[in-house]
Amino acid sequence: MTQPLLDVDKLSVTFQLPTGPVTAVKDVSFSIAEGETLALVGESGSGKSVTSTAAMRLLPELAKTTGAIRFNGENLLEVSAKRMRRVRGNDISMIFQEPMTSLNPLHRIGRQIGEVLVKHKGLKGDANRRRVLELLNQVGIPEPERRFSSYPYELSGGQRQRVMIAMALACEPKLLIADEPTTALDVTVQAQILDLLKSLQTQYGMAILFITHDLSIVRHFADHVAVMRQGEVVESGRTVEVFDAPQHDYTRMLLDAIPRGRKVPAPADAPVMLSARDVKVRFTTKRRLFGGNDHFEAVRGIDLTVRRGETLGIVGESGSGKSTLGRALLRLLKSEGDIRFEETDLAPLDKSGMRPLRSKLQVVFQDPFGSLSPRMTVGDIISEGLKVHRPEMNRRQREAEVIAALEEVALDPGMRNRYPHEFSGGQRQRIAIARALILKPELLLLDEPTSALDRSVQVRVIDLLRDLQAKYGLTYLFISHDLSVVRALSDDVLVMKEGRVIEQGPVETIFTSPKEPYTQALLKAAFLEEEVAA
Amino acid sequence: MTSESKPYSGDNADGAPLPAGGPNPPRAPEPETTAAPAASAAPAGESLARDAWRRLSQNRAAMASLALLIAIILVCIAGPWFLPWGLAEVDWNAFGTGPTLENAHFLGTDANGRDLLTRVLYGGRVSLSVALVASFVSLVIGVLYGAISGYLGGRVDNLMMRFVDIMYSLPFMFLVILLMVVFGRNIFLIYAAIGAVEWLDMARIVRGQTLALKRREFIEAAHALGVRDTKIVTRHLIPNAIGPVIIYVTLTVPKVILLESFLSFLGLGVQEPLTSWGVLISEGVDMMESAPWMLLVPSFFLAATLFCLNFLGDGLRDALDPRTR
Numbered sequence: 001m002t003q004p005l006l007d008v009d010k011l012s013v014t015f016q017l018p019t020g021p022v023t024a025v026k027d028v029s030f031s032i033a034e035g036e037t038l039a040l041v042g043e044s045g046s047g048k049s050v051t052s053t054a055a056m057r058l059l060p061e062l063a064k065t066t067g068a069i070r071f072n073g074e075n076l077l078e079v080s081a082k083r084m085r086r087v088r089g090n091d092i093s094m095i096f097q098e099p100m101t102s103l104n105p106l107h108r109i110g111r112q113i114g115e116v117l118v119k120h121k122g123l124k125g126d127a128n129r130r131r132v133l134e135l136l137n138q139v140g141i142p143e144p145e146r147r148f149s150s151y152p153y154e155l156s157g158g159q160r161q162r163v164m165i166a167m168a169l170a171c172e173p174k175l176l177i178a179d180e181p182t183t184a185l186d187v188t189v190q191a192q193i194l195d196l197l198k199s200l201q202t203q204y205g206m207a208i209l210f211i212t213h214d215l216s217i218v219r220h221f222a223d224h225v226a227v228m229r230q231g232e233v234v235e236s237g238r239t240v241e242v243f244d245a246p247q248h249d250y251t252r253m254l255l256d257a258i259p260r261g262r263k264v265p266a267p268a269d270a271p272v273m274l275s276a277r278d279v280k281v282r283f284t285t286k287r288r289l290f291g292g293n294d295h296f297e298a299v300r301g302i303d304l305t306v307r308r309g310e311t312l313g314i315v316g317e318s319g320s321g322k323s324t325l326g327r328a329l330l331r332l333l334k335s336e337g338d339i340r341f342e343e344t345d346l347a348p349l350d351k352s353g354m355r356p357l358r359s360k361l362q363v364v365f366q367d368p369f370g371s372l373s374p375r376m377t378v379g380d381i382i383s384e385g386l387k388v389h390r391p392e393m394n395r396r397q398r399e400a401e402v403i404a405a406l407e408e409v410a411l412d413p414g415m416r417n418r419y420p421h422e423f424s425g426g427q428r429q430r431i432a433i434a435r436a437l438i439l440k441p442e443l444l445l446l447d448e449p450t451s452a453l454d455r456s457v458q459v460r461v462i463d464l465l466r467d468l469q470a471k472y473g474l475t476y477l478f479i480s481h482d483l484s485v486v487r488a489l490s491d492d493v494l495v496m497k498e499g500r501v502i503e504q505g506p507v508e509t510i511f512t513s514p515k516e517p518y519t520q521a522l523l524k525a526a527f528l529e530e531e532v533a534a
Numbered sequence: 535m536t537s538e539s540k541p542y543s544g545d546n547a548d549g550a551p552l553p554a555g556g557p558n559p560p561r562a563p564e565p566e567t568t569a570a571p572a573a574s575a576a577p578a579g580e581s582l583a584r585d586a587w588r589r590l591s592q593n594r595a596a597m598a599s600l601a602l603l604i605a606i607i608l609v610c611i612a613g614p615w616f617l618p619w620g621l622a623e624v625d626w627n628a629f630g631t632g633p634t635l636e637n638a639h640f641l642g643t644d645a646n647g648r649d650l651l652t653r654v655l656y657g658g659r660v661s662l663s664v665a666l667v668a669s670f671v672s673l674v675i676g677v678l679y680g681a682i683s684g685y686l687g688g689r690v691d692n693l694m695m696r697f698v699d700i701m702y703s704l705p706f707m708f709l710v711i712l713l714m715v716v717f718g719r720n721i722f723l724i725y726a727a728i729g730a731v732e733w734l735d736m737a738r739i740v741r742g743q744t745l746a747l748k749r750r751e752f753i754e755a756a757h758a759l760g761v762r763d764t765k766i767v768t769r770h771l772i773p774n775a776i777g778p779v780i781i782y783v784t785l786t787v788p789k790v791i792l793l794e795s796f797l798s799f800l801g802l803g804v805q806e807p808l809t810s811w812g813v814l815i816s817e818g819v820d821m822m823e824s825a826p827w828m829l830l831v832p833s834f835f836l837a838a839t840l841f842c843l844n845f846l847g848d849g850l851r852d853a854l855d856p857r858t859r
Binding site for chain 1: 752754758760761770773856857
């Protein structure tokens with residue numbers, strides 16, 4: 001091997017922002033040989049995406065790059081814009097994280113794939129169509145003839161990602177840059193896409209630059225790995241070596257950031273906190289003037305019981321109805337069936353009837369960016385519940401409570417007059433937890449509370465949730481698609497699919513000897529075995 | 535009944551919960567950790583409005599515009615008292631003369647020998663008050679209507695928006711003439727007629743914003759806290775929809791001023807000798823070649839006002855968004 005395919009040499013990227021220059025990438029060097037896979041790993045803000053975007057020369061104007069990115073010996077940072085357009089899509093192509101938004105919703109997918117071929121290969125008419133169908137077939141789209149003239153909205157997330165891959169492969173590139181290609185997908189779909197990439201790689205003999213934050217994928221997928229942190233490569237080498245004997249503290253920390261431990265079970269005689277019988281949620285999909293409405297059943301008759309101090313993990317892929325179930329249990333959505341909280345039957349209660357109970361039933365949502373109003377200070381956000389449930393409190397008393405709540409979640413109370421956008425994802429999630437805790441709830445619905453966070457942050461939030469549960473005997477309903485987190489936190493697990501319970505039972509039973517094929521598939525796709533062994 | 539959830543209160547030494555009603559409960563002494571936060575952040579205890587004002591006052595263009603706008607308003611209100619000429623007073627020695635110090639026609643006279651500065655200031659009173667009242671009416675009605683319609687959704691939303699559609703489909707002139715017939719000619723009718731039409735756009739804009747916002751998780755979190763619907767609308771929805779609203783208001787003002795001059799031109803608005811900027815400009819257009827100042831002077835006032843409003847609107851939008859620092 002004389003010359004690597006892609007050689008990044010002392011690359012630095014600095015953004016000239018109005019507030020001053022910000023260096024996103026510092027002296028980064030790595031190289032990829034033909035047919036090889038290099039994974040660029042790092043948490044959010046580590047500069048991994050900036051590096052790959054620089055290789056495509058797609059950075060915004062205000063970014064200044066130094067160093068060199070040599071592709072087949074040609075420095076891509078110096079070639080003309082015209083030459084670069086030839087390289088993009090033809091020699092190097094890219095797939096993105098969001099299959100939902102990276103296809104143009106107004107064009108049929110056949111045309112979108114065909115466009116690349118027209119541009120770079122001058123392939124038109126029948127030849128174009130044949131090649132597109134061949135590609136669709138290769139990426140495993142069923143009925144390519146029919147899908148050729150589908151619009152993106154008619155495809156599922158996984159299928160869209162396949163279409164993106166077909167587009168990227170259209171000109172048989174030598175290098176494929178995959179920027180978190182599976183992050184937005186369900187675990188089972190994720191495994192399929194990775195398999196697909198792997199087989200296409202051998203078929204086309206292309207190199208892959210794989211950008212991800214997910215170490216379990218790296219271990220299965222990449223030959224080499226480069227770990228990035230704050231714009232610098234802290235460690236790189238063969239995947240096996242880095243994983244087996246990490247040299248840098250940061251790598252070790254990342255590898256270690258796996259939710260560990262098991263929950264201490266609640267006493268068996270603990271009183272039942274929440275129970276539900278035959279809960280159903282129906283959404284009206286189409287309203288008709290005559291002859292009834294069309295419905296979609298998101299939750300189709302679910303029973304569950306949670307005791308005080310217990311955690312019930314609700315697991316399922318997207319669209320399984322797990323979030324809908326959670327909202328229905330707290331009566332944030334209309335539902336049928338019986339729901340009892342302690343001694344109270346929630347079903348007949350209306351909005352004002354529910355209000356006194358709201359302080360005991362609290363929620364923490366998935367998206368720490370969407371769940372805090374951007375125009376309120378953190379203090380106002382946290383104290384809002386007090387205004388509803390403790391109207392007798394005055395400003396100073398509320399402030400004292402806010403300070404206590406912030407300390408409880410290990411945030412600096414001095415920050416209560418700032419706005420949410422000034423905080424990182426993990427900090428925001430702590431704010432959301434503080435907002436729920438200030439009302440001294442008994443049951444907390446945690447709807448994917450860690451999914452939007454980096455692994456290392458995730459572990460800390462989980463520790464926090466665990467501590468709080470132990471301290472106050474809280475009961476958790478924990479909704480997640482992340483099985484390792486569920487395993488670390490729950491007593492019981494409920495596996496959902498298409499609005500029904502597939503399997504239900506104590507966490508160890510489900511994880512060690514799942515009965516249903518669906519559960520087995522889920523567990524397998526999550527690469528759990530290794531994590532447990534590690 | 536909730537003995538287990540009590541421990542919350544005890545563990546924080548100073549956050550000692552609720553010294554019930556005690557006067558001046560000791561403010562929790564700042565723990566050591568408080569030393570850290572950067573001093574650049576918002577000072578303690580600021581509301582969004584105060585915070586916004588602080589940010590606005592740092593925006594020079596917006597502050598200059600605000601000062602100029604206030605100056606124009608004050609001059610329009612107080613100016614006529616200090617000028618020697620009345621609104622309809624004819625100077626028989628000066629028909630259509632240009633700006634001159636003689637006889638104190640600082641900005642000239644119109645074709646009928648009336649002092650132009652005096653008329654522009656009187657016209658400004660009419661135009662500015664129409665703009666202010668109509669924009670305010672459209673702002674209040676439109677924002678509330680749109681937010682309620684979008685928030686409640688379903689059948690209520692359907693009914694409320696169909697009403698808006700019906701209002702849209704009413705010919706505006708027909709509405710004005712109808713009002714004139716019923717109530718007689720009156721300047722307040724102009725306010726009412728323009729206000730009745732302008733809020734429709736605003737309602738649609740705010741409804742659209744609301745529909746997008748109400749799916750956001752912070753609204754759901756407010757539901758989970760048991761916050762009342764009225765509070766959700768006023769505390770969560772409206773403040774977050776404010777950006778487009780402000781932009782639209784700054785667009786409404788010129789629209790209203792021109793609408794008024796259009797009505798006046800048709801004989802449905804203000805009547806001679808009373809005038810407005812729009813009327814003065816349309817008169818000025820006729821005399822553009824022989825007496826350009828008749829066009830330039832009222833145009834300058836109108837343009838300056840709109841210019842200021844745009845800068846002020848931009849400044850306000852930025853100031854009300856905590857994300858822009």
